[in-house]
Amino acid sequence: MFNIKGFIKTSLVDWDGKITSVIFLPSCNFRCPFCHNKELVLNPNEFENISIEEIDSFLLENKDFVDGVVITGGEPTLHKNLPELCKHFKEMGLLVKVDTNGSNPEMLKHLIDQKLIDYVAMDIKAPLSNVKKYCNSTGLEEVNIENIKKSIDILRKSDIDFEFRTTVVPTLHTAEDIAEISRFVGRESKLILQNFTPRNTLNNEFTRIKPYEREELKRMAEIVKGYVKDIKVRG
Numbered sequence: 303m304f305n306i307k308g309f310i311k312t313s314l315v316d317w318d319g320k321i322t323s324v325i326f327l328p329s330c331n332f333r334c335p336f337c338h339n340k341e342l343v344l345n346p347n348e349f350e351n352i353s354i355e356e357i358d359s360f361l362l363e364n365k366d367f368v369d370g371v372v373i374t375g376g377e378p379t380l381h382k383n384l385p386e387l388c389k390h391f392k393e394m395g396l397l398v399k400v401d402t403n404g405s406n407p408e409m410l411k412h413l414i415d416q417k418l419i420d421y422v423a424m425d426i427k428a429p430l431s432n433v434k435k436y437c438n439s440t441g442l443e444e445v446n447i448e449n450i451k452k453s454i455d456i457l458r459k460s461d462i463d464f465e466f467r468t469t470v471v472p473t474l475h476t477a478e479d480i481a482e483i484s485r486f487v488g489r490e491s492k493l494i495l496q497n498f499t500p501r502n503t504l505n506n507e508f509t510r511i512k513p514y515e516r517e518e519l520k521r522m523a524e525i526v527k528g529y530v531k532d533i534k535v536r537g
């Protein structure tokens with residue numbers, strides 16, 4: 303049985319250029335203080351399960367205009383039957399995108415090797431050379447940075463399309479942090495700078511933080527555009 307806790311029938315914003323349905327899997331191994339899915343992360347059992355039959359029925363009825371499925375969370379790669387879920391949608395003729403925090407390179411590699419996914423959006427929470435910043439951004443006392451680096455490497459060496467994403471929060475990230483992340487992910491990569499929204503955050507104190515102005519994020523993007531193949535500001 304698939305443990306599905308949320309379903310958005312159609313979205314135009316979760317995969318650039320695609321019309322998708324979005325599926326939310328529960329739980330996460332990170333505790334990012336700016337996370338907007340706190341109920342799904344902290345209290346996943348408060349959500350009813352959504353049956354795969356209900357989702358399939360919508361997808362079959364609408365297969366002429368839904369291009370694919372986005373599997374997000376929480377952290378989807380914590381679920382051992384994620385490959386089975388991806389396969390299920392691939393067999394329906396749909397494209398599959400997975401969102402991940404990059405903490406499970408083995409699962410990521412398996413999904414790519416088995417051709418079960420078409421696109422990955424991977425979060426990079428802070429510069430990878432700064433464990434303290436990574437811990438602050440993920441709300442953890444320890445983070446396995448090597449696993450994050452392995453996931454980046456797997457994506458860069460793969461033949462599937464991918465993007466890295468950083469949610470930029472004034473108290474956690476500076477322009478120099480964004481430059482360092484950009485240098486690390488390198489010229490083969492696309493990097494998305496997502497603006498932070500101070501609403502319903504996992505750590506309530508983050509609702510009091512004023513986000514960067516969009517113009518400020520654009521300036522950060524402009525500074526680093528030579529380091530990566532593509533950089534965009536979202537939100």
Ligand code: SF4
Pocket residue numbers: 330331332333334336337338339343375376377403425
């Ligand atoms: S933002 Fe952080 S805590 Fe929230 S789902 Fe993503 S990785 Fe988990």
